[in-house]
Amino acid sequence: MQLFVIKVGGNVIDNPALLQSFLQDLAAVQGPKVLIHGGGKIATRIGERLGIESKYVDGRRITDAATIDLVTMVYGGLVNKQVVAHLQALHCNAIGLTGADANIIPAVKRPVKEIDYGFVGDITSAALNIAPLKALLDVGLTPVFAPLTHDGQGQMLNTNADTIASSLATGLSAYYDVRLIYCFEKKGVLQNAEDDDSVIHLINREIYARLLEQKVLSDGILPKLENAFAAIESGVKEVLIGHAADVRSNTSGTVAGTLIC
Ligand SMILES: Nc1ncnc2c1ncn2[C@@H]1O[C@H](COP(=O)(O)OP(=O)(O)O)[C@@H](O)[C@H]1O
Numbered sequence: 659m660q661l662f663v664i665k666v667g668g669n670v671i672d673n674p675a676l677l678q679s680f681l682q683d684l685a686a687v688q689g690p691k692v693l694i695h696g697g698g699k700i701a702t703r704i705g706e707r708l709g710i711e712s713k714y715v716d717g718r719r720i721t722d723a724a725t726i727d728l729v730t731m732v733y734g735g736l737v738n739k740q741v742v743a744h745l746q747a748l749h750c751n752a753i754g755l756t757g758a759d760a761n762i763i764p765a766v767k768r769p770v771k772e773i774d775y776g777f778v779g780d781i782t783s784a785a786l787n788i789a790p791l792k793a794l795l796d797v798g799l800t801p802v803f804a805p806l807t808h809d810g811q812g813q814m815l816n817t818n819a820d821t822i823a824s825s826l827a828t829g830l831s832a833y834y835d836v837r838l839i840y841c842f843e844k845k846g847v848l849q850n851a852e853d854d855d856s857v858i859h860l861i862n863r864e865i866y867a868r869l870l871e872q873k874v875l876s877d878g879i880l881p882k883l884e885n886a887f888a889a890i891e892s893g894v895k896e897v898l899i900g901h902a903a904d905v906r907s908n909t910s911g912t913v914a915g916t917l918i919c
């Protein structure tokens with residue numbers, strides 16, 4: 659059976675019109691689906707109001723004690739519950755979760771090496787508890803995950819949403835033919851980051867290496883591609899990176915954006 663694992667990024671979450679039409683399209687998708695949302699931008703903005711400065715290293719937020727409280731409130735509370743409420747209004751029976759709920763995503767606090775990332779969680783697909791997630795899907799619910807995990811000892815951890823999507827897609831591929839779709843505010847991976855119409859339609863490891871050499875890729879697209887390759891190399895059937903506005907075509911016959919293979 660086919661399952662869609664769909665990740666939506668912070669720039670979409672932060673754009674009410676784009677988010678609303680994305681959720682409309684998502685609600686219309688037939689069959690089982692799982693949504694993972696980001697929200698980095700909103701957390702940064704609310705943090706500023708509270709006097710909590712945001713620092714990133716290699717696309718990962720340095721998450722000190724104040725920041726883990728901030729992101730638990732923003733991702734697990736505000737963003738997650740607003741997305742669920744919008745989906746309910748669209749007659750999609752969603753259930754909001756973090757990785758702590760039903761122990762679906764246990765994680766390990768990232769060991770301190772050169773950088774101390776603080777309360778950032780690393781996950782391995784093997785540690786996931788897919789059975790409770792499958793039970794929710796089996797009763798027709800649409801799980802909506804915030805990018806939060808836990809250490810099994812009472813501590814919440816912050817985990818990049820792209821990584822959660824890749825890991826869940828991998829875990830679920832034992833039961834379903836999974837199509838993982840990364841939805842963001844660009845039409846796909848671009849040959850020229852300034853030109854929205856320069857979409858690269860297919861990327862394999864060889865093309866990826868060439869793009870890295872050409873320095874075409876920077877910022878958040880780098881960890882996104884790493885997560886996309888990790889998924890396709892661990893049993894996920896199809897991985898796409900595309901615009902949130904193209905989720906309708908990407909959940910039907912056609913493909914709009916970048917196919918990872
Ligand atoms: N060649 C490229 N193609 C697409 N995006 C790129 C490229 N190079 C850099 N980027 C940047 O990567 C960002 C996507 O990563 P990120 O901000 O983490 O997305 P999200 O929050 O949706 O997960 C884009 O918004 C864009 O600014």
Ligand SMILES: CC(=O)N[C@@H](CCC(=O)OP(=O)(O)O)C(=O)O
Nearest residue numbers: 668696697698718719817818819
């Ligand atoms: C550890 C880490 O960096 N976590 C991310 C989680 C949110 C996220 O991934 O949001 P986007 O998809 O909007 O980027 C962060 O706090 O920014």
